[in-house]
Amino acid sequence: xxxxQLLIRGGRLIDPLRGLDTEGDVAISGERIVAVGKAPEGxxxxxxxxxxxxxxxxxxxxxxxxxxxxxxxxEGMLETELRAALAGGVTRVVCSPDTDPVxxxxxxxxxxxxxxxxxxxxxxxxxxxxxxxxxxxSLSEMAELTRASxxxxxxxxTPMTDTKVLYSAMQYASTFGYKVWLRAxxxxxxxxxxxxxxxxxxxxxxxxxxxxAETVALHTLFxxxxxxxxxxxxxxxxxxxxxxxxxxxxxxxLPLTCDVSINNLMLTDLDIGYxxxxxxxxxxxxxxRDRDALRAALADGTIDALCSDxxxxxxxxxxxxxxxxxxxxxxxxxxxxxxxxxxADSGLPLVKALGCVGHRAAQAAGLPPATLEAGAAAxxxxxxPQARWRALPDALQSQSRHSPLAEQELPGRTRHAVIDGRVVxxxxxxxxxx
Numbered sequence: 352x353x354x355x356q357l358l359i360r361g362g363r364l365i366d367p368l369r370g371l372d373t374e375g376d377v378a379i380s381g382e383r384i385v386a387v388g389k390a391p392e393g394x395x396x397x398x399x400x401x402x403x404x405x406x407x408x409x410x411x412x413x414x415x416x417x418x419x420x421x422x423x424x425x426e427g428m429l430e431t432e433l434r435a436a437l438a439g440g441v442t443r444v445v446c447s448p449d450t451d452p453v454x455x456x457x458x459x460x461x462x463x464x465x466x467x468x469x470x471x472x473x474x475x476x477x478x479x480x481x482x483x484x485x486x487x488x489s490l491s492e493m494a495e496l497t498r499a500s501x502x503x504x505x506x507x508x509t510p511m512t513d514t515k516v517l518y519s520a521m522q523y524a525s526t527f528g529y530k531v532w533l534r535a536x537x538x539x540x541x542x543x544x545x546x547x548x549x550x551x552x553x554x555x556x557x558x559x560x561x562x563x564a565e566t567v568a569l570h571t572l573f574x575x576x577x578x579x580x581x582x583x584x585x586x587x588x589x590x591x592x593x594x595x596x597x598x599x600x601x602x603x604x605l606p607l608t609c610d611v612s613i614n615n616l617m618l619t620d621l622d623i624g625y626x627x628x629x630x631x632x633x634x635x636x637x638x639x640r641d642r643d644a645l646r647a648a649l650a651d652g653t654i655d656a657l658c659s660d661x662x663x664x665x666x667x668x669x670x671x672x673x674x675x676x677x678x679x680x681x682x683x684x685x686x687x688x689x690x691x692x693x694x695a696d697s698g699l700p701l702v703k704a705l706g707c708v709g710h711r712a713a714q715a716a717g718l719p720p721a722t723l724e725a726g727a728a729a730x731x732x733x734x735x736p737q738a739r740w741r742a743l744p745d746a747l748q749s750q751s752r753h754s755p756l757a758e759q760e761l762p763g764r765t766r767h768a769v770i771d772g773r774v775v776x777x778x779x780x781x782x783x784x785x
């Protein structure tokens with residue numbers, strides 16, 4: 352069987368891992384890149400993508416997304432959510448274990464991976480449940496889940512109430528080199544909270560979640576890290592005080608990575624407006640000083656990655672009063688645009704800013720980064736940086752179409768996604784034999 356050859360012609364090539372920002376071509380043969388800058392002599396493509404005026408980037412990685420399966424197919428099917436991922440330039444998705452049933456059995460993880468491979472879309476990397484049923488009582492079979500392809504272990508958004516169990520889990524994970532992914536959230540201080548504590552929540556009569564719920568949990572977590580040596584990824588940091596603690600912990604040398612969601616990076620508690628349920632999120636939107644600290648930390652590398660926190664919610668569960676609406680929002684299709692907006696707002700060059708959805712995110716997940724280099728796997732996206740759009744329901748591929756960012760005009764749209772040398776998604780008809 353002959354090897355398929357693909358030429359991506361005349362794009363702006365940006366690779367944050369290599370610090371590459373130049374104009375040129377990418378030549379692909381089979382599943383691999385064979386040349387970057389100029390096609391090799393004698394290269395005869397069977398298909399050509401015109402990238403003039405487009406960015407050519409390594410595929411993005413999203414560190415926090417829920418895909419609807421198993422158990423929540425009415426909110427999101429694997430096919431639709433992975434299609435949404437590709438529409439947002441995301442070629443790798445780290446998925447949370449809070450499915451139904453919970454991903455605490457190897458057979459469930461293997462089934463999810465089989466389904467994802469069969470779809471031949473964005474790649475899926477599951478996190479296994481840290482404790483059985485996410486109940487925080489007894490440890491899951493981490494070794495078996497690792498053999499079933501779990502890349503780490505998480506409690507999702509379920510806080511650990513028993514510190515001794517968490518200590519045991521981190522001891523075990525450290526012994527075998529597993530990474531633990533945790534939300535910094537004290538169960539007692541966050542219980543019953545609807546919005547971030549502050550003047551605005553008080554004015555709306557909404558029960559608050561104090562920033563202390565995050566910082567108390569971080570203090571505990573860092574003490575356990577010192578005692579066990581366990582590598583930890585802190586998911587969805589949300590406060591300025593939390594950023595300060597993470598910065599100190601990294602300076603101390605603790606094996607720590609972390610991310611922030613697109614919503615907390617872009618919005619504040621004022622965006623709740625008049626009880627807009629689209630802004631009912633977990634973690635909640637905080638004050639402008641928190642958002643500014645998160646942006647500064649993402650820019651200087653204190654926060655390693657930007658994630659979508661994609662959480663498909665059915666219309667019935669979202670169209671409730673603010674307090675009764677299910678927390679969460681669609682986000683896979685917004686990750687790229689938010690990263691581009693972050694670059695513009697922060698004044699960072701694209702080649703640096705896009706690392707938070709590229710190699711920095713991959714390194715946090717323990718995965719090899721996608722890159723534009725001869726010999727590397729052909730995993731890349733073509734992006735129109737001049738496109739402007741709003742994340743209104745009709746513009747989204749996801750089965751769930753509720754986002755607090757819907758009213759903002761965002762930059763950038765994915766035109767093509769390539770995985771293993773194949774064009775797996777296009778916003779327009781592909782073709783042009785050379």
